[in-house]
Amino acid sequence: MSPDRLIYMANQIGKYFESQHRQNAVDGIADHLRKFWDPSMRRTISAYAKNGGEGLDPVVLQAVRALSGVGPT
Amino acid sequence: MPLIQETDYGTPVSKAEKTVTLTIDGVKVTVPEGTSLMRAAVDAGIQVPKLCATDSVAAFGSCRLCLVEIKGRNGTPASCTTPVAEGIEVSTQTERLKQIRRGVMELYISDHPLDCLTCAANGDCELQDMAGAVGLREVRYGYAGENHLDAAKDESNPYFTFDPSKCIVCSRCVRACEEVQGTFALTIDGRGFASHVSAGIDQDFIESECVSCGACVQACPTATLMEKSVIDIGQPEHSVVTTCAYCGVGCSFKAEMRGTEVVRMVPYKDGKANHGHSCVKGRFAWGYATHRDRILNPMVREKISDPWREVSWDEAIGHVASEFKRIQAKYGRTAVGGITSSRCTNEETYLVQKLIRAGFGNNNVDTCARVCHSPTGYGLKETFGTSAGTQDFDSVTEAEVVLIIGANPTDAHPVFASQMKRRLRAGAKLIVLDPRRIDLVRMPHVEASHHLQLKPGTNVALITALAHVIVTEGLADEAFVRERCDWDEFQDWAAFVAEARNSPEAVSAITGVPADAIRAAARLYATGGNAAIYYGLGVTEHSQGTTMVMGMANLAMATGNIGRRGVGVNPLRGQNNVQGACDMGSFPHEFTGYRHISDDVTRATFEALWGVTLDAEPGLRIPNMLDAAVDGSFKAIYIQGEDIAQSDPDTQHVVAGLENMECVVVQDLFLNETANFAHVFLPGSTFLEKDGTFTNAERRIGRVRKVMPSRSGMADWEITVAISNAMGFPMHYAHPSEIMDEIAELTPTFAGVSYDKLDALGSVQWPCNEAAPEGTPIMHIDHFVRGKGHFVITEYVPTDERTGPRFPLLLTTGRILSQYNVGAQTRRTDNVVWHHEDLLEIHPHDAEQRGVRDGDWVRLQSRAGGTSLRAKITERVAPGVVYTTFHHPETQANVVTTEFSDWATNCPEYKVTAVQVSPSNGPTEWQSRYQGISEHNRHIADAAE
Amino acid sequence: MPFEIWEDTRAQAIITAHAGHEGAMLPILHALQAAFGLIPEAAIPLIAETLNLSHAEVHGVVTFYHDFRRELPGRHVLKLCRAEACQAMGGDALGARARGKLGLDWGGTTADGQVTLDAVFCLGLCATAPSAMIDGRLVGRLNEARLDALLEQAQ
Ligand code: SF4
Ligand code: SF4
Numbered sequence A: 001m002s003p004d005r006l007i008y009m010a011n012q013i014g015k016y017f018e019s020q021h022r023q024n025a026v027d028g029i030a031d032h033l034r035k036f037w038d039p040s041m042r043r044t045i046s047a048y049a050k051n052g053g054e055g056l057d058p059v060v061l062q063a064v065r066a067l068s069g070v071g072p073t
Numbered sequence B: 001m002p003l004i005q006e007t008d009y010g011t012p013v014s015k016a017e018k019t020v021t022l023t024i025d026g027v028k029v030t031v032p033e034g035t036s037l038m039r040a041a042v043d044a045g046i047q048v049p050k051l052c053a054t055d056s057v058a059a060f061g062s063c064r065l066c067l068v069e070i071k072g073r074n075g076t077p078a079s080c081t082t083p084v085a086e087g088i089e090v091s092t093q094t095e096r097l098k099q100i101r102r103g104v105m106e107l108y109i110s111d112h113p114l115d116c117l118t119c120a121a122n123g124d125c126e127l128q129d130m131a132g133a134v135g136l137r138e139v140r141y142g143y144a145g146e147n148h149l150d151a152a153k154d155e156s157n158p159y160f161t162f163d164p165s166k167c168i169v170c171s172r173c174v175r176a177c178e179e180v181q182g183t184f185a186l187t188i189d190g191r192g193f194a195s196h197v198s199a200g201i202d203q204d205f206i207e208s209e210c211v212s213c214g215a216c217v218q219a220c221p222t223a224t225l226m227e228k229s230v231i232d233i234g235q236p237e238h239s240v241v242t243t244c245a246y247c248g249v250g251c252s253f254k255a256e257m258r259g260t261e262v263v264r265m266v267p268y269k270d271g272k273a274n275h276g277h278s279c280v281k282g283r284f285a286w287g288y289a290t291h292r293d294r295i296l297n298p299m300v301r302e303k304i305s306d307p308w309r310e311v312s313w314d315e316a317i318g319h320v321a322s323e324f325k326r327i328q329a330k331y332g333r334t335a336v337g338g339i340t341s342s343r344c345t346n347e348e349t350y351l352v353q354k355l356i357r358a359g360f361g362n363n364n365v366d367t368c369a370r371v372c373h374s375p376t377g378y379g380l381k382e383t384f385g386t387s388a389g390t391q392d393f394d395s396v397t398e399a400e401v402v403l404i405i406g407a408n409p410t411d412a413h414p415v416f417a418s419q420m421k422r423r424l425r426a427g428a429k430l431i432v433l434d435p436r437r438i439d440l441v442r443m444p445h446v447e448a449s450h451h452l453q454l455k456p457g458t459n460v461a462l463i464t465a466l467a468h469v470i471v472t473e474g475l476a477d478e479a480f481v482r483e484r485c486d487w488d489e490f491q492d493w494a495a496f497v498a499e500a501r502n503s504p505e506a507v508s509a510i511t512g513v514p515a516d517a518i519r520a521a522a523r524l525y526a527t528g529g530n531a532a533i534y535y536g537l538g539v540t541e542h543s544q545g546t547t548m549v550m551g552m553a554n555l556a557m558a559t560g561n562i563g564r565r566g567v568g569v570n571p572l573r574g575q576n577n578v579q580g581a582c583d584m585g586s587f588p589h590e591f592t593g594y595r596h597i598s599d600d601v602t603r604a605t606f607e608a609l610w611g612v613t614l615d616a617e618p619g620l621r622i623p624n625m626l627d628a629a630v631d632g633s634f635k636a637i638y639i640q641g642e643d644i645a646q647s648d649p650d651t652q653h654v655v656a657g658l659e660n661m662e663c664v665v666v667q668d669l670f671l672n673e674t675a676n677f678a679h680v681f682l683p684g685s686t687f688l689e690k691d692g693t694f695t696n697a698e699r700r701i702g703r704v705r706k707v708m709p710s711r712s713g714m715a716d717w718e719i720t721v722a723i724s725n726a727m728g729f730p731m732h733y734a735h736p737s738e739i740m741d742e743i744a745e746l747t748p749t750f751a752g753v754s755y756d757k758l759d760a761l762g763s764v765q766w767p768c769n770e771a772a773p774e775g776t777p778i779m780h781i782d783h784f785v786r787g788k789g790h791f792v793i794t795e796y797v798p799t800d801e802r803t804g805p806r807f808p809l810l811l812t813t814g815r816i817l818s819q820y821n822v823g824a825q826t827r828r829t830d831n832v833v834w835h836h837e838d839l840l841e842i843h844p845h846d847a848e849q850r851g852v853r854d855g856d857w858v859r860l861q862s863r864a865g866g867t868s869l870r871a872k873i874t875e876r877v878a879p880g881v882v883y884t885t886f887h888h889p890e891t892q893a894n895v896v897t898t899e900f901s902d903w904a905t906n907c908p909e910y911k912v913t914a915v916q917v918s919p920s921n922g923p924t925e926w927q928s929r930y931q932g933i934s935e936h937n938r939h940i941a942d943a944a945e
Numbered sequence C: 001m002p003f004e005i006w007e008d009t010r011a012q013a014i015i016t017a018h019a020g021h022e023g024a025m026l027p028i029l030h031a032l033q034a035a036f037g038l039i040p041e042a043a044i045p046l047i048a049e050t051l052n053l054s055h056a057e058v059h060g061v062v063t064f065y066h067d068f069r070r071e072l073p074g075r076h077v078l079k080l081c082r083a084e085a086c087q088a089m090g091g092d093a094l095g096a097r098a099r100g101k102l103g104l105d106w107g108g109t110t111a112d113g114q115v116t117l118d119a120v121f122c123l124g125l126c127a128t129a130p131s132a133m134i135d136g137r138l139v140g141r142l143n144e145a146r147l148d149a150l151l152e153q154a155q
């Protein structure tokens, strides 16, 4: 699936979790992606993040990188 | 079932707690204080003759037929208007009363045509019954005098006639229109002998303010107001209680039948969602079931450009199974998926998700709720712990402040709107948050205290500003918050909303709503007593739809407006079974009862019962399936009763996705727009042709009962079973009740639900289990389902869809009363007389700037695409905002909408699209081309071909 | 009595002037009739919108009261009482006579615009029934001769 749309969606999710003071944004984003994105979408965004992840907001990039570590991808 | 005759108690029930005991015709009876003598008599098993009284409206006392005598009192008071009193002795049958009654009846009958034997109401006429009841044998006056016998019939309404020659001017219709429906479309014109019923200003019904709800027809004791279908077909002979298949109110109806033909649908008084009321859709618009456009045979084709070939069920099902297996073998397990329908029954949606999870072996299942209320599920689950509204509909009768956000109940949820209007007429205050001036802002006898006419897309900024006022002015209910919510979180949230940038003064610039209006509305919500929020798609269909849902939940928690009657946060669901489809595990990430598929314990129970290993990873959502199809990794889809090519955003993208698939299976009543891209068409069944249940917006599970055999030979659940069996994952159900038993076994919130219980109680609201055997009308009473209520920071993030020089206007969308969703059913009924095309509402100022006159064709263009439709100039929309509905495929309104969606759920941002409007000559090229494709792709080969 | 020609904005001004009060409908109707001589159908949506009522409700009130005219009256208006006391004293026969002579039904106006015949229900003059009113002037103890004189005078 084309990464453009995924980048857009991931950044949208990122904005929400960044605004939640009491929760760590990186964990929140990673958790959301794990719960709601199908594995192929996560694989695509992870691969994209590995290649620099241009366009992903910094917290989102961190979260996506955290994703690749844990859970099935 | 034989024809159900519901008891008419004559006057409405009294809610008083104190009781009174009296004697009627020697029978002792105890009733609540304030009950009429007439109603008390019915309780005692005695029917007092009556004409002008009926229990849906307050007593009027005009016909003088119901007179009684009370021992020790003079005169003959009317039993309908006389309340009970302790110890009195009432006689309903004395020689004197009989004579008076006979005299009254004689007068009525002398001005009434005596064609009872050929009258359509013969056998269902109270005048006839009463003439019999009072023993009237002869009429002394004759017809020579002045009479109304040649008054002309009004047949303008497509569904009922008004024949004034049969009218006894009892004004039951006038009062029903006022009290039950709240439209006030009828009046008595003139007085004395000249008096007659008048719709509007002595107009035809169709030209008047009448919205065709049918309440007057229901209330009329004679054949004056009469369903045309009864005139055509004749009086029904048996009835079956079932649930309306149109909107999320879920009205209960008696389908009154002659054999397997529906004569009429009559709202059922025992229906707990509608209490005997209806709207034009459920009451009258069921003709689509027998419309000639219904497809009744399965059809298959190689390519979508081929004509359809009618085949046997075996061949069609076999073809689907072999194609899905072939595609999975070639492209992988996850290359296929399916969509469940919010219009099908719970049992049917349950089976489709079961087929996908267990039979296809992946979680690529989604439902059309994706495009409407998915943010509700996420938002309310986060904050309260349950993905559903908190109240029953009746709760509104105890609300003192009603806050409507992004919903238009009089059009989209008419029967609930009538109930709400009744409460508003009784004094509750109303606040409306909507970019458009919906009817409730001001209509006869209803007027909003505040209409916050915000710019589309700025909901979250506004809700946070309301919270700002509540927090900074000390209006929060601290005791409630301390007891029920997470106090630290609350403080954090309070600090956030209190920031100056969230003040009404600051937010006013974003929303376009004056700061003092925001302040006043917030104060009213927080301090006006029980305050209830009702909301619709104007909340959810935004890039911040989920955030807004949580913003409303915050507001309710902060003010303690949750956990009792009269308060709460309530989604008004669009389609009849959106709630049910969501409950049934239609989303790719969760099982029935909203349990995440990664939860090992839950998954194990499903695996044990279904005998398969299930995937623990979430599947694709509809937009993701389409993206994947465009990319070539998603190849086949099974679509149960949905029209994604018309109802989903960015039509051209949807079409591109569908065109790229190898096997598109559409199961529906009609060749819908999506079917233009299908390879297999499986004819579905209407709600009249199957058994099952629907769950309405108040979590009420109601029975759908089969009244006629399936016209295509298979109910939708049977089709899914057949596919599953053919794919090698056997399912065995003899009846939908067995499917419900399985759902109950697997779902804690449904554990106590069974068809037996539904038959006994009529309906139940989930959670229904050991803790709540009769269901749960109000949720979160002592504690939130999730434990402590969860406050969420609602930072406003403007949508990326912005106006600019090329697209200076904001388009927002909605629906109207007589049409339903994409209109596949309502367009195939006489409801088209009210709405035969989609119109673009535009403010006079914007219209003038563009040289657009009322009724002109205009081109509506966004960066996604363009379409043409006619303009309607109105001040309902603010300058800078245009509005349209999406009921007609020719309009292709979703060609214009964009791919933007809610951050959490991908619910499309239907409510905000930047557009330009310009004069045009007619349909656009895309519309014409699409029309061409669509005609071609609908072609069904002749048997000979 | 010369009346103003109906005009929406003028009518709206009259309606708005009376709208604030409880039970504003009757004062509005009277004021409109005083200004224009009638309550045309065009008045109904304006009143309904201002008072937040339905068209039907306003129509119901307008037609309930015999006082409110839907058409301009003639130069002279003769009102005959049809209520109980006057009926008992032979009011019905006088009514029939007046209708016959003018060739009108109740509420009608002669073709030349000269006379309008209206029914009223009690003029508060029951003691001298049957009663009538011509151009606002009360007439008691009506009989055939006096009625004929009134008619002649009006025509
Ligand atoms: S159909 Fe409904 S809206 Fe129409 S006149 Fe009857 S009660 Fe009123
Ligand atoms: S139409 Fe029916 S309900 Fe209405 S006044 Fe006539 S008889 Fe009564």
Ligand code: SF4
Binding pocket: B244, B245, B246, B247, B248, B249, B250, B251, B274, B278, B279, B280, B281, B282, B283, B413, B414, B415, B416
């Ligand atoms: S309100 Fe909804 S459920 Fe009720 S009759 Fe109308 S469409 Fe059907």
Ligand code: FES
Binding pocket: B049, B050, B051, B052, B053, B060, B061, B062, B063, B064, B065, B066, B067, B078, B079, B080, B081
């Ligand atoms: S039923 Fe009581 S007066 Fe008509």
Ligand code: FES
Binding pocket: C081, C082, C083, C084, C085, C086, C087, C121, C122, C123, C124, C125, C126, C129, C130, C131
């Ligand atoms: S009855 Fe005619 S004046 Fe009173």
